[in-house]
Amino acid sequence: MNAAPNALPAEATMTRGLAGVTAGRTAISSLAGELRYRGYSIESLAQASDFEDVAYLLLHGELATKKEHDAFVGRIRDSATSLDKTLVQSLTLLAQRQSSASPMDALRSGISILGQIQLDQTPGIHALLIAQAERLLGETPSMLAAWMDASSNRPIAPWPNAPLAESLLARLTGRQPSQSHIQAFGTTLVLYAEHEFNASTFAARTVVSTGSDMHSGVTAAIGALKGPLHGGANEQVLEQLSEIGSVDRAEAWVSEQLSAKRVIMGFGHRVYKDGDPRAVLLGRMCRSLVQGTDGERLEDLADTIEQLMLQRKGLRPNLDWPAARIYHALGLPIRVFTPIFVVARMSGWTAHIIEQIGDNRLIRPMSLYCGESPRDFVSLETRSASGASCF
Secondary structure, eight states: OOOOOOOOOOTTOOOOOGGGGOOOSSEEEEEESSOEETEEEEHHHHHHHHHHHHHHHHSSSSOOOHHHHHHHHHHHHHHHHHHHHHHHHHHHHHHHHHTOOHHHHHHHHHHHHHHHHOOOOOOOHHHHHHHHHHHHHHHHHHHHHHHHHHHOOOOEEEEEEEESHHHHHHHTTTOOOOHHHHHHHHHHHHHHHHOSHHHHHHHHHHHHHHOOOHHHHHHHHHHHHHHHTTTTTTHHHHHHHHHHOSGGHHHHHHHHHHTTTTOOOOOSSSTTTTTHHHHEEEEEEEHHHHHHHHHHHHHHHHHHHHHHHHHHOOOBBBBBHHHHHHHTTTTGGGGGGHHHHHHHHHHHHHHHHHHHHTTTTOOOOOOOOSSSSSSSOOOGOOOOOOOOOOO
């Protein structure tokens, strides 16, 4: 057997997972020094803005005037309240067939169906792309709520006449939320809205770089976000905390996970080596949200795990760590945690899709071949078992 080549050509470089590789340009968000959306610090946006304000900024490039904001909120609400009947029927039939299917699969399928219904085949002009993005901002949360009703064998309830955060929280919990709950939920949407060239955003940009359409790009993004190393981590955070159960079991549980070399979800980040600023912002909100309730015990457990992870591994929480606890405190079922991420990130995904289409070059990286050296074909009758792998 010939040895596989190990050396890179002199001009070639390779980084596994593209870690640290600059793969393109964007004017949408920056992680240099601190997270900023269109130049505005995430801290100022999280404290002073509602989700629609941030979504408008991401899509249009500037903060909205009061008139623009109100009109934008109205367009999103109109999209949410007029979900296509064919889509609703499709979701209902799918729920009847498999009610335990992941809501992420329902959203992925639903977006694809919308692309077919709306004949989204090739990218349109900028104004049409903006209109598509705004529709998706309303259709996606409405679709999620419809799936949760259908998969629970409930009649699909109407979409409330309220801003997105309030409406979605009311639909997913079945009750009118308090102002403190609306604020906390809206803050998570703002913090999840955009994050530069993450895996799902890069997947969306790669798809549309081929000349494909917005719905195809978003469908790919949802598929990428579903994975536990990306969006699915927030669901696993709460499952971990539920498994540990109490502070007195925390140290043994962490030791067991680390000894077995298992990933503890909610800690560490490919970009933020000194801690995720979004986790700091949302972490402050967790304690105040549950003050005086049984939720304080979960916060005590979370604090203990944070200390152990910092001591043992030097790792700090990422956004999924406090977001999972916020969603639990709001009374949301675990299976909607990652779909909520989809609702928020739709603003960032569509902004990136529009940016990619507006200044496009096919995304086509190279790979480092690590297989066999050139060899001659051998007939079937004379072959012997052999094989090589670089993994």
